[in-house]
Amino acid sequence: MSEVLTRLEATIAARVGADPASSHTAKLLAKGVGKCAEKFGEEAVEAIVAAASGNRANLVYEAGDVVYHLMVMLRAGGVGWSEVLAELERREGVSGVAEKAARPKG
Ligand SMILES: N=c1c2ncn([C@@H]3O[C@H](COP(=O)(O)OP(=O)(O)OP(=O)(O)O)[C@@H](O)[C@H]3O)c2ncn1[C@@H]1O[C@H](COP(=O)(O)O)[C@@H](O)[C@H]1O
Numbered sequence: 001m002s003e004v005l006t007r008l009e010a011t012i013a014a015r016v017g018a019d020p021a022s023s024h025t026a027k028l029l030a031k032g033v034g035k036c037a038e039k040f041g042e043e044a045v046e047a048i049v050a051a052a053s054g055n056r057a058n059l060v061y062e063a064g065d066v067v068y069h070l071m072v073m074l075r076a077g078g079v080g081w082s083e084v085l086a087e088l089e090r091r092e093g094v095s096g097v098a099e100k101a102a103r104p105k106g
Pocket residue numbers: 008011015022023024025026039064065068
């Protein structure tokens with residue numbers, strides 16, 4: 001599963017500076033991290049609506065959009081997927097209550 005995300009991250013990286021007319025990723029990246037974050041938020045809302053309405057097929061589809069737009073936003077924000085994985089690994093075995101105290105401020 002994570003290989004798909006690794007490939008997707010590489011594809012997104014390869015779209016930096018590409019022609020926005022032929023690549024949705026290039027179009028988003030060219031607009032900057034703010035627009036990428038906005039799109040991520042929109043896709044998250046669509047996934048929320050699918051989940052809340054009990055539409056399983058839509059939820060799977062919208063979750064795909066959410067993950068793709070998360071990866072684009074991370075790229076625009078200069079964060080590598082390996083950093084997110086390292087953060088998840090760090091949390092393994094740590095209780096959610098203790099984790100809250102480790103959250104970055106601001
Ligand atoms: N996983 C995705 C993916 N998921 C969703 N989308 C696109 O995200 C867009 C979301 O729909 P919207 O209506 O919100 O977007 P829009 O109307 O095109 O854009 P706005 O003008 O409204 O901002 C659609 O155009 C989808 O095709 C994706 N586009 C690309 N990928 C991956 O990225 C790869 C590279 O794509 P390109 O950058 O387009 O070559 C693809 O092979 C895929 O692996």
